[in-house]
Amino acid sequence: MSTTSSPDSGAGVPLTRRQRRALERAQEMAQQNQQDAHTENLPAISQPAEEARFTGSRLTGATASSAVEPQAHWQINVPSPQGLPPQRTVDNGPPPMRPRTGGDQSRYHRVAYPNDPQGDYDEPEHQGGGVDESDESQARPRRALGGPLGRMPRGxxxxxxxxxxxxxxxxxxxxxxxxxxxxxxxxxxxxxxSTVLDGSAPLNQLLTISGRIGSGSAPSIALNNEASLSAPSDVLTDVVETGQGRAVSEGSPVILQVSQFSGLDGRNTTGSADGYKLWQGMLGPAVGDYINAAVSGQREGTRIVLREPADEQDGSRTTKITIVDLLPTTATGEAKEPAPGAPTVSEGTDGSITVSSAGLPAPTRASTSVLIKGTGPQIGPQNKLIARTTMVSWATGQPLEESTFGYQTPPKQLDMSNALVGVSQNLVDITVGSRVVLSLPAEQAQGNEPVVVVIDVLAIDSAKSSGSSEGKTGGTPAAAPQASASPRPTTQDQS
The missing domain is CATH 1.10.287 (Helix Hairpins)
Known part of the structure; x- marks a missing residue:
């Protein structure tokens, strides 16, 4: 076994720090190779030792018999443990490579890098036993970008x-x-x-109203600029559409369609499926103080809007908007010629009517004559109606029940599902606002004689629980929305 030689003392060149590090690494590799040889129990191979000679920064292979070059060159003799191949020359680059145990040992060597926990890397060996300086960067493994931070997650x-x-x-x-x-x-x-509007401002600056009076559906409102309304200082009344019908006053029969809305977003808050409630009866305190005062003196066919301060469920204070439509209490629409052979009907100054069938043959089947054609919705077989009715004997002309015609007489509720057979069959598809004359044989009336029935269809009441519903007698008024304040009426025509 050869021993490690120091640089030629005759050269007079002291070792640099780089040369000392290279010498220390060569000695450490020699010791490591010797330990590996004992551990792996490899067979001994007798080969001559190889000297490592440095020329500048390049490594070149040299034999043991090469002379030490003066000054510019120095060499290190690294002992080759018995049974191992000769060691490669080393500079301050990567440590020397050891041959693989098996395979082509002349082409690839294993090189270990300092402080590298990943182990050894394979590196091709150049001819001549040295590592070219230009290939030194290829001999070192490239670190992944995520290496310093740990392995990047995948999947x-x-x-x-x-x-x-x-x-x-x-x-x-x-x-x-x-x-x-x-x-x-x-x-x-x-x-x-910033879009809260003053609830006391003129009505046409706050909202618009859609929906025709007497259409059989609730009106709707749209707040201007999608704003909300603050609470007004008092109850305000605006007449937005003026009717042409009979003027009403306290104690007069009225039919009111009432809808209520929130001033926060314009939603309907009436609490019924159709968005409105019908009130029929005599105008007075029973309808509510503020509605009573607002409607008194107005004509049938008028639309009134009331605004009053209100507290919402969330604690906010806003405007409650109430729209009241004053519906006609007599038939309104286009007058029609009576059908041939139909009884005659005449109307008095007080709104009462007289029916005459004198000289006409008694009916053997039901017939219908439309005297006034209304413009409202059509009647269905299960509807509840608000109507004026009278029924007289065909033979004598005497009334067979109390008439509800007359300006001072309130209309009544008529249930189509509980009316006379001739009435329920012949009123289907008649429009609201119409006046019809029905000629009915005995079997389609009360069963004992032919009759004449005159009906003014005034409204369809879809609320099942509003008042009583009887086929031949009057009903009780339905409850209307109430208010908590007295009104201060103002008049504004928005039509």
């Missing part, structure tokens, strides 16, 4: 991390916006707060 974990990042990008701005809006006080945006 489902990577997808989950991307999802978390996207979710955070969405939720964080929302949370910040909510926090900022919460600091404003009420939690509402400043835009919504």
């Amino acid at each position: 489902p974990l990577a997808v989950a991390l991307v999802g978390v990042v996207i979710l955070a990008m969405i939720l964080v701005p929302l949370a910040v916006n909510k926090l900022i809006s919460g600091r404003n006080g009420s939690g509402d945006s400043t835009v919504a707060q």
